[in-house]
Amino acid sequence: MQKPSIPKGTRDFSPEEMAKRNYIFNTIRDVYHLYGFRQIETPAMENLSTLMGKYGEEGDKLLFKILNSGDCFAGLADAEIQERNAVKFAAKACEKGLRYDLTVPFARFVVQHRNEISFPFKRYQIQPVWRADRPQKGRYREFYQCDGDVVGSDSLLNEVELIQIMDEVFRRFGIRVCIKLNNRKILSGIAEIIGEADKIVDITVAIDKLDKIGLENVNEELRSKNLTEEAIAKLQPIILLGGNNREKLATLKELLAASETGLKGVEELEFILNRTDLLSLGTPLDLDLTLARGLNYYTGAIFEVKALDVQIGSITGGGRYDNLTGVFGMPGISGVGISFGADRIFDVLNQLELYPADSLQTTQLMFVNFGEQEEAYLLPVVARIREAGIRTEIYPEPGKMKKQMGYADAKKIPYVALVGENEISEQKINLKNMVTGEQRLVTTDELIGLFRP
Amino acid sequence: MQKPSIPKGTRDFSPEEMAKRNYIFNTIRDVYHLYGFRQIETPAMENLSTLMGKYGEEGDKLLFKILNSGDCFAGLADAEIQERNAVKFAAKACEKGLRYDLTVPFARFVVQHRNEISFPFKRYQIQPVWRADRPQKGRYREFYQCDGDVVGSDSLLNEVELIQIMDEVFRRFGIRVCIKLNNRKILSGIAEIIGEADKIVDITVAIDKLDKIGLENVNEELRSKNLTEEAIAKLQPIILLGGNNREKLATLKELLAASETGLKGVEELEFILNRTDLLSLGTPLDLDLTLARGLNYYTGAIFEVKALDVQIGSITGGGRYDNLTGVFGMPGISGVGISFGADRIFDVLNQLELYPADSLQTTQLMFVNFGEQEEAYLLPVVARIREAGIRTEIYPEPGKMKKQMGYADAKKIPYVALVGENEISEQKINLKNMVTGEQRLVTTDELIGLFRP
Numbered sequence: 001m002q003k004p005s006i007p008k009g010t011r012d013f014s015p016e017e018m019a020k021r022n023y024i025f026n027t028i029r030d031v032y033h034l035y036g037f038r039q040i041e042t043p044a045m046e047n048l049s050t051l052m053g054k055y056g057e058e059g060d061k062l063l064f065k066i067l068n069s070g071d072c073f074a075g076l077a078d079a080e081i082q083e084r085n086a087v088k089f090a091a092k093a094c095e096k097g098l099r100y101d102l103t104v105p106f107a108r109f110v111v112q113h114r115n116e117i118s119f120p121f122k123r124y125q126i127q128p129v130w131r132a133d134r135p136q137k138g139r140y141r142e143f144y145q146c147d148g149d150v151v152g153s154d155s156l157l158n159e160v161e162l163i164q165i166m167d168e169v170f171r172r173f174g175i176r177v178c179i180k181l182n183n184r185k186i187l188s189g190i191a192e193i194i195g196e197a198d199k200i201v202d203i204t205v206a207i208d209k210l211d212k213i214g215l216e217n218v219n220e221e222l223r224s225k226n227l228t229e230e231a232i233a234k235l236q237p238i239i240l241l242g243g244n245n246r247e248k249l250a251t252l253k254e255l256l257a258a259s260e261t262g263l264k265g266v267e268e269l270e271f272i273l274n275r276t277d278l279l280s281l282g283t284p285l286d287l288d289l290t291l292a293r294g295l296n297y298y299t300g301a302i303f304e305v306k307a308l309d310v311q312i313g314s315i316t317g318g319g320r321y322d323n324l325t326g327v328f329g330m331p332g333i334s335g336v337g338i339s340f341g342a343d344r345i346f347d348v349l350n351q352l353e354l355y356p357a358d359s360l361q362t363t364q365l366m367f368v369n370f371g372e373q374e375e376a377y378l379l380p381v382v383a384r385i386r387e388a389g390i391r392t393e394i395y396p397e398p399g400k401m402k403k404q405m406g407y408a409d410a411k412k413i414p415y416v417a418l419v420g421e422n423e424i425s426e427q428k429i430n431l432k433n434m435v436t437g438e439q440r441l442v443t444t445d446e447l448i449g450l451f452r453p
Numbered sequence: 454m455q456k457p458s459i460p461k462g463t464r465d466f467s468p469e470e471m472a473k474r475n476y477i478f479n480t481i482r483d484v485y486h487l488y489g490f491r492q493i494e495t496p497a498m499e500n501l502s503t504l505m506g507k508y509g510e511e512g513d514k515l516l517f518k519i520l521n522s523g524d525c526f527a528g529l530a531d532a533e534i535q536e537r538n539a540v541k542f543a544a545k546a547c548e549k550g551l552r553y554d555l556t557v558p559f560a561r562f563v564v565q566h567r568n569e570i571s572f573p574f575k576r577y578q579i580q581p582v583w584r585a586d587r588p589q590k591g592r593y594r595e596f597y598q599c600d601g602d603v604v605g606s607d608s609l610l611n612e613v614e615l616i617q618i619m620d621e622v623f624r625r626f627g628i629r630v631c632i633k634l635n636n637r638k639i640l641s642g643i644a645e646i647i648g649e650a651d652k653i654v655d656i657t658v659a660i661d662k663l664d665k666i667g668l669e670n671v672n673e674e675l676r677s678k679n680l681t682e683e684a685i686a687k688l689q690p691i692i693l694l695g696g697n698n699r700e701k702l703a704t705l706k707e708l709l710a711a712s713e714t715g716l717k718g719v720e721e722l723e724f725i726l727n728r729t730d731l732l733s734l735g736t737p738l739d740l741d742l743t744l745a746r747g748l749n750y751y752t753g754a755i756f757e758v759k760a761l762d763v764q765i766g767s768i769t770g771g772g773r774y775d776n777l778t779g780v781f782g783m784p785g786i787s788g789v790g791i792s793f794g795a796d797r798i799f800d801v802l803n804q805l806e807l808y809p810a811d812s813l814q815t816t817q818l819m820f821v822n823f824g825e826q827e828e829a830y831l832l833p834v835v836a837r838i839r840e841a842g843i844r845t846e847i848y849p850e851p852g853k854m855k856k857q858m859g860y861a862d863a864k865k866i867p868y869v870a871l872v873g874e875n876e877i878s879e880q881k882i883n884l885k886n887m888v889t890g891e892q893r894l895v896t897t898d899e900l901i902g903l904f905r906p
Contacts (some may be wrong), residue, residue: 004561006551007498012562014569015491015576022492034839036816036846036864037469039475043595044497044581045460045517064498067547069585073537081534084526096460096519098497109465116467118863120849123468126495132522142496157828158690164836185541238797241801278832317735328457363489375610379731383617386487393489396573396608410571411489 009133009141016360020346021144023359025126026171028146028340029289031169032124035161037148038124042105043094044130051099054104062131065094099132102147103324104340110151110329119152121392126342138343149337150325156268158336159320160275166305166316166338167283173345174354176308178284179317182291183244183269184298184319186252189262190238190289192254194231201292202228208237208290215239238289243275245287268300293317303338307348314346362391364451366408367414369395377424388448389446408434417447462586462594468785469813473799474597476812478579481599481793484622485577488614490601491538493576496559496584498511498549503575505550507557507780515584518547518802551583555600555792556777563604563783569669572605579795602790603772604777609721611789612729612754619758619769620736625806626798633735634787635755636722637772643742645692646708647684654745656874660692661743670694691742698726698740705775721753746770747862756791760801768797815844817904822848830877834897841901861887868904870900 004014013021029039045066051180052060053080068074071085072429073081080088081283102125110117119314122155126146136142141304156425163179170177187204206218213221216241222232224258237255248381256262269287277287291302291312300320307315318338350356365385367378378394385392393413395404408416418430441449459465467472481493505513505713506863521527526534533541540679552558555578563570579599588594601618602610616632623630626635640657653677659671671692675685676777694701702719709715724739729738744755746767753773760768771791780787802808818838820831830849838845846866848857861869871883882900885892895903 004565005500005501006496006503006561006565007500010496010498012496013494013565017492017494018492021494033815034842034844036819036844037473038815038864041466041474041614043459043463043465043470044583045463045595046683047458049462050457050459061522064522066551067518067520067543069514069517070539071537072539072542078535078537081537082529082531083532084524086523090520098519103774108459109870111467112457112459113467117858120847120860130497142498145561150849153849155512157822157849160832161847161849173742192867275829275832279836280828280833361493362486369610376728376731379728380733383732391487391489393575394610396603396606396610396614407571407573443890 007141009139011140011142015126015362018042019360019362020349020355021342023355024349024359025144025343025346028169028171029124029126030268031165031172034168035122035165037122037124040109041127042099042102042109044099044106044128044232045106046099047096048091048097050108051100051104053064053101057102059358060135062190063099064130064132065090065102066096066098068093068095069362071293079143095225098261099127101129101147102127102132102313106149107325108328110326110333111201114194115329120150120158121152122148123151128348139348144342146340146342147337148339149335151333154334155395156271156301157275157315159268159272162318162336162338163276163285164279164281164304165271165302169283169316169340170293170305171282173349175345175348175352177305178286178308180286180287180288180291180306182302183265184295184300185265185268186289187265187292187295189237189256189259189265193244194234194259195233196227196229197266201295202289203235204292212241223442237286241289245285248287249330265300272301272411273304294319297321299334301336310348310351312344312348315341315348317341361412361414363393363413364390365417365447366404366411366413367394367400367419368394368404368416369398370418370420371398374398374419374421374424376417377403381429384444385448388451390448390451460594462588462592464593468815471740471812472815473802473808474542474795475800476808477795477798478597480625481795482577482579482624483546483675484618484625484775485601487621488575488618490575492713493559493562493578495552495555495562495578497552497581499558499561501544501550501881503561504553504557505773508553512553515586516553517551517583517585518543519549519551521546523549530592540794552580553584554582555580555598557792558875559602559772561598561776561781563786564778564783567783570746572601573611577601590848591800593796597795599793599795600656600790601792602788604786609724609754610728612721615756615789615791616729616738617734619756621798622769622793623758624735626802627692627803628760628798628805630758630760630768631739632724633739633741633744633757634722635741635758636718637748637751638714638718638721638753639709639719639742640745640748642709642712642718643688645714646714647680647687649684652678652680654748656688657743657745663692694742698722701740702726718753719866725754733818744791746850747772750774752787754789763804764800765797765801766802768794770794771836810826814867816846816864816866817843818845818870818900819864819866820847820870820872821843821854822851823871823873824851827851827872827874827877831872834872834882837897838901842869844902854864 051063075092128140128142128144130165156297187200191200206221219232226368253266291304297317299322301321304314305316320336322334324335369375382392382394414434416432423430429447434441504516528545578749581595581597583595619632640653644653657776659674663671664779672685706719742758751772752775757767758769773789775787822828835847836846867887869885881894884895
């Protein structure tokens with residue numbers, strides 16, 4: 001007899017975990033709705049022609065490929081099969097693969113449905129993605145992404161609204177965060193003025209270490225990456241950039257005076273800060289030049305959210321891109337988007353114990369089952385209670401009291417009702433508070449009243 | 454440049470479709486919760502050892518198999534590869550497959566987590582499944598199932614509650630339905646008394662045609678299936694079984710007097726009818742001996758829901774089974790479950806136009822964008838409106854009025870707000886009802902009040 005298990009890197013979600021996950025997804029969903037975002041879903045399987053070449057060579061290897069059904073050897077000559085070349089074989093024996101992220105399917109969706117969509121298109125999407133990564137702590141082969149994007153609008157108001165959305169989502173969660181901001185154009189401007197356009201990543205990685213290793217070692221690292229002494233000298237005020245966001249922007253404006261692109265980036269960030277200043281956000285915004293995520297993709301704003309009270313990587317991120325759909329033959333569609341990291345948010349809420357009690361509780365009331373007569377008496381009573389919206393169970397069989405109470409305990413049901421012969425003759429319900437142990441005799445109407453919010 | 458498409462038999466869901474689907478799933482979910490069912494999720498990929506052999510030979514062929522990542526030829530000898538035998542190849546080159554239904558993963562879940570589950574376990578699960586079926590109208594290769602099951606309890610109260618759940622779900626949808634009931638034990642009893650235990654399916658198929666082809670032809674069909682004249686004679690009162698549920702049961706009790714199993718089935722159905730009589734269900738229950746779904750699986754009650762006002766197959770079905778988990782080495786776990794057919798319910802709601810208006814509407818209010826000044830003025834105003842829970846957008850750029858209004862139209866936004874120089878100086882909002890065309894000048898507080906439910 002086989003002992004059942006699931007593929008490595010995948011997970012089952014228990015009722016408790018699902019309640020928590022639904023709380024997370026519903027919170028994010030509600031906030032997206034508040035800003036006019038609408039949900040779409042795309043198939044788990046995409047044509048491999050849609051997916052291949054979009055995630056780099058490494059990404060292609062991490063795609064889960066689906067063997068063609070029927071005769072998978074159909075399009076292959078004997079010689080091709082005998083080569084035992086897995087990559088070449090898959091190119092012919094597999095037409096479909098599992099979604100690797102939500103961005104490429106979204107781009108494909110926009111192009112395929114361009115005539116039905118009214119732009120600007122504000123969409124969100126909450127679906128699992130699959131990656132054949134080596135599983136490790138906190139890294140799964142199946143995990144959910146929660147993406148929100150606005151495409152077809154260059155307005156920076158979209159950046160402002162996405163910041164508001166992140167602010168509101170984490171306010172609702174009760175997680176203290178800071179939102180880090182950067183702009184790809186500023187990074188390009190820096191590279192431009194020091195004449196090292198291709199070293200942007202090396203530079204941001206080195207600057208990021210300032211607090212840990214000190215200025216001397218940062219400069220040493222830059223030298224080891226073959227930056228000229230002149231470039232390093234020009235970088236000094238940028239490495240040491242300090243003060244608040246406004247002060248940083250003022251310094252950058254001077255330093256980047258010779259770079260049109262750089263100044264454009266400063267201007268964009270200024271606009272965003274001017275607009276968010278009009279709002280009473282609970283979240284601090286922090287201009288951080290070391291923020292360099294998605295550099296081969298983002299062309300304007302870059303966002304990242306860090307939790308303040310838990311040591312964990314970024315829990316949300318995003319940015320602006322210029323050309324979402326060019327690869328599918330539809331140029332000129334720019335957009336800006338964010339992605340909430342549901343698994344990390346799950347961990348943060350767990351660590352800080354921030355789940356609201358009512359998000360975890362399903363059944364509110366359980367009736368003990370004393371036998372056939374009592375059960376028959378209870379059916380219409382329970383129907384009335386459920387009609388009032390109270391989530392109610394009758395234990396399905398007249399088992400031992402200990403077993404029935406154990407069931408209520410295990411399910412964390414807060415109230416248990418006992419209706420035996422006496423209660424039936426009095427037309428009452430004996431209601432027990434499972435936390436305090438307190439018992440009281442009530443009518444059905446009184447019971448319903450007690451559960452009203 | 455590639456023209457993007459999706460694999461045949463799969464679908465994209467637009468915002469409108471997602472709103473409808475979410476309405477369906479949320480309604481089903483709410484009713485499950487009302488009865489104490491809790492959600493689980495299992496991975497899209499299962500080990501093929503979990504899936505193979507559970508759906509018959511045909512089912513095995515319909516499994517989507519995932520090519521092992523890395524070297525898929527690793528475990529294969531040259532000779533095996535040269536055979537070009539797709540089935541044998543897949544057995545070694547694919548360890549994982551996509552979920553084919555929710556029942557087998559649920560059985561696997563119960564066995565794997567037996568020590569964490571408190572029985573009776575009431576679980577629901579709403580997830581997609583994948584089948585390499587030939588796609589045709591109404592049949593997809595990716596579709597959602599919405600299953601609810603109670604396992605670890607033999608009590609017929611579970612059957613009663615599942616009937617209540619079906620009744621309540623379709624009441625909320627506003628779909629008039631009838632719930633057909635049968636019991637596998639009655640069918641076994643019939644086969645027993647006429648001495649044709651292995652012809653149950655032939656018999657129910659033939660009986661089902663009575664209305665269409667008449668008694669003579671039904672008997673002819675039975676003869677063609679090699680039933681003896683004696684057996685056919687004994688079947689006559691069953692073929693002609695009429696009257697209401699109680700009358701049918703009374704007749705069956707007599708006819709099945711010699712079959713212990715048959716009488717047990719009658720008794721079970723009687724219990725269910727006695728219990729549901731205590732409830733004021735809106736749905737008629739109809740004892741139907743031709744109901745023979747899942748005969749190789751169900752051992753007691755069999756359910757099926759038919760829409761009364763639309764010509765379509767069954768839109769929900771289920772039944773009781775004896776041995777969910779035996780194949781995974783955990784015998785003795787019985788259960789009863791139902792599965793809502795989300796795709797067909799979607800079609801029925803569409804045909805009858807039963808979607809509530811507020812289930813389809815996302816944004817409630819859109820502010821026209823007149824330019825930088827107005828946008829800056831509006832930001833804190835809109836923030837206050839959103840704080841009151843009103844789903845609000847500002848058009849992200851000061852485009853042509855026609856374009857902005859077109860956007861509101863396309864998104865079916867019911868109210869548009871215009872705030873230009875005059876309104877700003879008066880601290881008012883010009884609110885336009887997009888259906889009636891009526892306009893009125895209101896303060897922010899008045900506007901918020903208008904949207905209060």
